[in-house]
Amino acid sequence: MKSRRYENETFQKGVTRRRFLGASAGTIAAGVMVSNLTGFRSLAMAEEGADTSGGKNVEIPSICEMCVWRCGLIAKVRDGVAYKLEGNPEHPNSRGRLCPKGNAGIMTLYDPDRLKSPLMRVGERGSGQFKQVSWDEALDYVAEGMKKIKEQHGAEAMVMSSTHNLAQLQFENLLQAYGTPNYGTQRSLCFNAMVMGFTMTYGTEAVGGDYPNTKYIIYNGRNLLEGIANSETQDFMAAVERGAHVVVLDPRYSKSAAKASEWLPVRPGGDLAFFLALNHVIIKEKLYNKKFVDEYTQGFDELEKGIKEYTPEWAEKECDISAKKIVQVARGFAKAAPAAFAHPNWRTSNTLNSFQAERAIAILNALVGNWKQPGGLMPAGGEGGMELGVIPQPPYPRISAMRLDAVPMRYPLVPLNLGVFQELRDAILRGKPYQAKGWLIYRQNPMMSLCDRAKTLEAIKNLDLIVTIDIIPNDTAFYSDVILPESSYLERYDPLSVAGSKVFLRQPVVPPLYDTKSGLEIFKLLGDRVGLNEFFNYKNEDEYLNAQLKPFKVTLDDLKKKGYYEVPARHEEGKKPEKDVFQTPSGKIEIVSAPLSQVGFDAVPKWKDLPKPEANQFYLLSGKVAHHTQSSTQNNQWLAEFVPENHLWIHTASASSRGIKDGDMVTVESKVGKVTLKAKVTEGIRPDCVWMNFGFGHKAKGLSTAYGKGALDSDVHESISDRVSGSQALSQTMVTVSKAAV
Amino acid sequence: MNHLNARIHVYEILASLFRPPDDVSSGAEECGGRLLERLLNTVQECCGISARCCLRPDLMEEIRGLLRAFEEDEDQAGTLTRLAAEHTRLFVNAFPTLVAPPYESFYQEGRVMGKAALDCRSIYAEDGLTVREGGELPDHILTQMEYLRFLCLGEKRAADEGETEARGLLRERELSFIEEHILNWLPEFCGRIQSNSHEPYYRVLARFMKNFMVLEYRNLNHPVELDPFEEVFNEVKKV
Numbered sequence: 001m002k003s004r005r006y007e008n009e010t011f012q013k014g015v016t017r018r019r020f021l022g023a024s025a026g027t028i029a030a031g032v033m034v035s036n037l038t039g040f041r042s043l044a045m046a047e048e049g050a051d052t053s054g055g056k057n058v059e060i061p062s063i064c065e066m067c068v069w070r071c072g073l074i075a076k077v078r079d080g081v082a083y084k085l086e087g088n089p090e091h092p093n094s095r096g097r098l099c100p101k102g103n104a105g106i107m108t109l110y111d112p113d114r115l116k117s118p119l120m121r122v123g124e125r126g127s128g129q130f131k132q133v134s135w136d137e138a139l140d141y142v143a144e145g146m147k148k149i150k151e152q153h154g155a156e157a158m159v160m161s162s163t164h165n166l167a168q169l170q171f172e173n174l175l176q177a178y179g180t181p182n183y184g185t186q187r188s189l190c191f192n193a194m195v196m197g198f199t200m201t202y203g204t205e206a207v208g209g210d211y212p213n214t215k216y217i218i219y220n221g222r223n224l225l226e227g228i229a230n231s232e233t234q235d236f237m238a239a240v241e242r243g244a245h246v247v248v249l250d251p252r253y254s255k256s257a258a259k260a261s262e263w264l265p266v267r268p269g270g271d272l273a274f275f276l277a278l279n280h281v282i283i284k285e286k287l288y289n290k291k292f293v294d295e296y297t298q299g300f301d302e303l304e305k306g307i308k309e310y311t312p313e314w315a316e317k318e319c320d321i322s323a324k325k326i327v328q329v330a331r332g333f334a335k336a337a338p339a340a341f342a343h344p345n346w347r348t349s350n351t352l353n354s355f356q357a358e359r360a361i362a363i364l365n366a367l368v369g370n371w372k373q374p375g376g377l378m379p380a381g382g383e384g385g386m387e388l389g390v391i392p393q394p395p396y397p398r399i400s401a402m403r404l405d406a407v408p409m410r411y412p413l414v415p416l417n418l419g420v421f422q423e424l425r426d427a428i429l430r431g432k433p434y435q436a437k438g439w440l441i442y443r444q445n446p447m448m449s450l451c452d453r454a455k456t457l458e459a460i461k462n463l464d465l466i467v468t469i470d471i472i473p474n475d476t477a478f479y480s481d482v483i484l485p486e487s488s489y490l491e492r493y494d495p496l497s498v499a500g501s502k503v504f505l506r507q508p509v510v511p512p513l514y515d516t517k518s519g520l521e522i523f524k525l526l527g528d529r530v531g532l533n534e535f536f537n538y539k540n541e542d543e544y545l546n547a548q549l550k551p552f553k554v555t556l557d558d559l560k561k562k563g564y565y566e567v568p569a570r571h572e573e574g575k576k577p578e579k580d581v582f583q584t585p586s587g588k589i590e591i592v593s594a595p596l597s598q599v600g601f602d603a604v605p606k607w608k609d610l611p612k613p614e615a616n617q618f619y620l621l622s623g624k625v626a627h628h629t630q631s632s633t634q635n636n637q638w639l640a641e642f643v644p645e646n647h648l649w650i651h652t653a654s655a656s657s658r659g660i661k662d663g664d665m666v667t668v669e670s671k672v673g674k675v676t677l678k679a680k681v682t683e684g685i686r687p688d689c690v691w692m693n694f695g696f697g698h699k700a701k702g703l704s705t706a707y708g709k710g711a712l713d714s715d716v717h718e719s720i721s722d723r724v725s726g727s728q729a730l731s732q733t734m735v736t737v738s739k740a741a742v
Numbered sequence: 743m744n745h746l747n748a749r750i751h752v753y754e755i756l757a758s759l760f761r762p763p764d765d766v767s768s769g770a771e772e773c774g775g776r777l778l779e780r781l782l783n784t785v786q787e788c789c790g791i792s793a794r795c796c797l798r799p800d801l802m803e804e805i806r807g808l809l810r811a812f813e814e815d816e817d818q819a820g821t822l823t824r825l826a827a828e829h830t831r832l833f834v835n836a837f838p839t840l841v842a843p844p845y846e847s848f849y850q851e852g853r854v855m856g857k858a859a860l861d862c863r864s865i866y867a868e869d870g871l872t873v874r875e876g877g878e879l880p881d882h883i884l885t886q887m888e889y890l891r892f893l894c895l896g897e898k899r900a901a902d903e904g905e906t907e908a909r910g911l912l913r914e915r916e917l918s919f920i921e922e923h924i925l926n927w928l929p930e931f932c933g934r935i936q937s938n939s940h941e942p943y944y945r946v947l948a949r950f951m952k953n954f955m956v957l958e959y960r961n962l963n964h965p966v967e968l969d970p971f972e973e974v975f976n977e978v979k980k981v
Contacts, residue, residue: 042877042885110853112843122827128837131826132762704839
């Protein structure tokens with residue numbers, strides 16, 4: 001058939017048969033048919049003079065969703081088909097550039113595997129047998145199920161979970177109006193330790209530093225070239241190019257380590273020892289900023305006393321970085337300060353010491369007085385500071401039920417909005433303190449993201465209702481009873497997004513290809529059916545967006561055209577900035593944290609011994625590559641061309657002693673599971689560690705590009721939680737590796 | 743029923759067969775077994791002797807068997823659900839892999855809304871047609887079947903009014919659409935259904951559809967007034 005196609009193409013270069021005939025035959029056909037298209041499902045007579053080409057060449061501004069960074073994009077659309085996505089130069093998160101994933105968004109839109117219609121399970125759960133149903137049928141079923149659960153077991157028996165999305169706002173509205181305290185987010189699998197470590201020290205998160213002016217940066221595992229945060233990744237590259245001194249601690253030779261001035265292959269968990277020793281040197285050698293410490297911090301004396309034992313020589317044994325190097329880094333960092341910062345990092349769910357490591361990093365920054373200084377540490381700004389309009393609604397019902405994720409009972413300090421997701425799963429499995437009955441999951445993939453997948457699969461057997469809202473048939477959808485298809489980010493509206501001083505709009509760049517809806521519409525339709533219509537006082541997306549825009553002097557039509565609205569700066573009347581007051585109990589940067597000691601945790605960071613691998617074992621590490629976002633992009637054919645599967649990184653010496661050659665299939669085994677994947681034999685990893693990229697090993701066979709490729713670390717990861725921050729300790733599972741039997 | 747009327751009906755039925763079989767919005771009358779029955783009757787009426795049409799005796803017998811099974815079925819609702827699940831697995835979303843994506847673009851570019859879809863859309867536009875909101879994509883099998891039905895309806899009108907030239911032009915148009923689009927992908931599409939469907943219903947449909955389209959192609963290329971089916975029978979057998 002290929003050759004026929006080519007023949008036709010050649011033929012079409014001249015005058016095609018149909019085009020030659022077009023006018024006469026077409027006119028005749030049309031002339032007789034106008035009244036006769038009843039019963040046609042897809043085709044209709046075009047209105048007189050209507051544009052049937054699908055639209056001319058247009059460029060439409062919107063917001064990317066290939067990860068959660070929310071870059072501004074400009075979609076180039078020809079004949080109604082999006083053919084190129086580019087970074088919007090007006091958007092601070094993209095500055096005119098998109099990452100590999102953002103560029104490949106086209107293929108997420110036009111992926112034939114996408115969810116196209118509401119589906120309901122007709123076979124056993126996990127049999128993969130679904131049937132296409134109407135929205136009414138699917139939503140009625142879900143609403144009935146949710147009402148029944150609430151009546152019979154209370155709203156708390158319904159678990160709801162979501163990842164970081166623009167429409168998450170309305171998802172949270174639904175769960176609060178419904179009245180369940182059980183909300184699962186990805187946070188405890190990601191950044192609980194970082195957020196809590198910095199919040200308990202500064203009263204706010206710090207998100208990074210003043211890159212253009214910095215002279216010295218220390219990253220602890222943060223890998224901006226593979227865990228891309230577009231604008232910050234650009235900042236990182238510019239700083240490297242400018243000649244800033246960059247130190248990267250990572251057991252693996254990541255792309256960021258390759259660009260750094262120094263790669264320090266730290267022992268997993270030894271990072272706390274390294275930062276304690278940096279603090280030790282800086283205090284001992286009086287390299288700290290005394291004026292700043294006196295004025296803005298509290299608890300220095302206690303730290304000075306406690307830190308004495310953490311000498312570089314002691315630390316060397318725990319982190320495998322030489323005492324000499326530790327001293328050198330401490331001196332270099334202090335010398336460059338305040339134009340220096342130790343990065344707060346991002347995914348810090350690594351070991352049971354990670355929270356205290358983050359505390360030690362926060363304190364290190366405080367000692368050199370780099371807070372808000374040129375080249376120093378910068379507080380989170382981003383989405384705060386601008387009030388969007390809201391639609392009036394009644395107060396939420398009071399929730400008295402205990403949370404299933406054991407916050408605050410077992411995790412007294414974990415903020416309610418962070419939660420401990422893995423505990424929620426464990427409670428579903430145990431049925432205690434009460435049995436959850438339903439789970440509504442929005443754009444999240446807990447069947448892959450939660451450690452110890454076997455446990456998750458066991459837990460869902462206790463549920464009567466599992467509903468997934470997503471754009472692709474992922475592993476969680478596979479095990480669901482009802483699947484509701486959301487329109488892709490290039491086909492829908494979402495709540496407004498604030499970046500800096502601008503309000504940005506995500507809007508459709510093409511109409512939905514299939515029978516899908518936006519989250520905004522789905523939550524409203526569901527809310528109405530569950531009897532919560534007064535919490536969803538909008539008819540459609542336009543009405544919702546208009547309400548959000550109300551405080552600003554801009555119309556929705558203008559916003560659609562331009563893509564954003566810049567809020568005029570308020571006149572400051574030349575006031576000098578007031579002295580910083582920190583949102584902590586003492587109003588100062590808390591080197592000693594009273595809230596920590598009140599519940600029995602260490603008030604200043606202290607070392608605790610961690611388990612180490614036996615002679616034949618490795619630390620199992622996991623992380624990202626630049627071409628994929630978590631487990632959501634592996635089915636994107638363009639991205640799969642670059643990274644179609646994951647490999648197990650293993651050191652040359654460790655591989656050779658096991659007879660493993662590059663590309664061999666190897667089996668990785670822990671206490672909880674076993675996976676097989678290809679080995680990548682490399683010098684770029686510590687001999688006592690193996691590493692794999694998260695997001696592969698899909699069980700959902702609906703993903704024809706991703707299914708069966710690589711392996712999933714969650715099948716092998718043990719579920720170990722830090723009591724302070726609720727973080728999952730993702731680098732504390734020990735595994736054995738052997739050549740797989742062929 | 744004459745040949746042209748039969749073609750109109752067959753295209754209508756083929757389009758309907760790609761709707762969910764339990765979709766009551768299209769009228770319960772049209773669901774599942776009913777459609778098969780209409781298909782069988784239409785083709786039988788059209789060609790008289792089954793052995794000489796695209797319904798070769800064994801295919802005919804398979805359809806009769808399916809019809810009997812439907813009639814004797816004591817759990818029709820259950821059967822329809824099973825067929826609906828199979829429909830979803832074949833054409834909408836599936837675990838495992840979507841068996842037969844019903845989009846021409848997929849077979850050329852591995853995606854949807856590729857060149858084929860755009861080309862179809864502009865062909866429809868030439869005839870004053872557009873894909874309605876909520877309709878399938880322009881190169882979806884259902885849309886393509888509807889377009890051929892549309893052309894056949896035009897051809898019938900021309901025939902009724904004795905507009906020989908116009909009828910000829912419409913037949914040319916049908917032929918070129920089949921040549922430039924249908925034959926690009928339908929054999930593989932039907933082949934995927936035939937080799938992978940769990941349900942004889944869809945296997946039979948796919949086999950019939952493939953035979954029918956090749957027959958259409960041959961017939962439009964070499965019109966034989968008396969017995970088109972006899973003429974092409976040997977060709978069909980090869981497919």
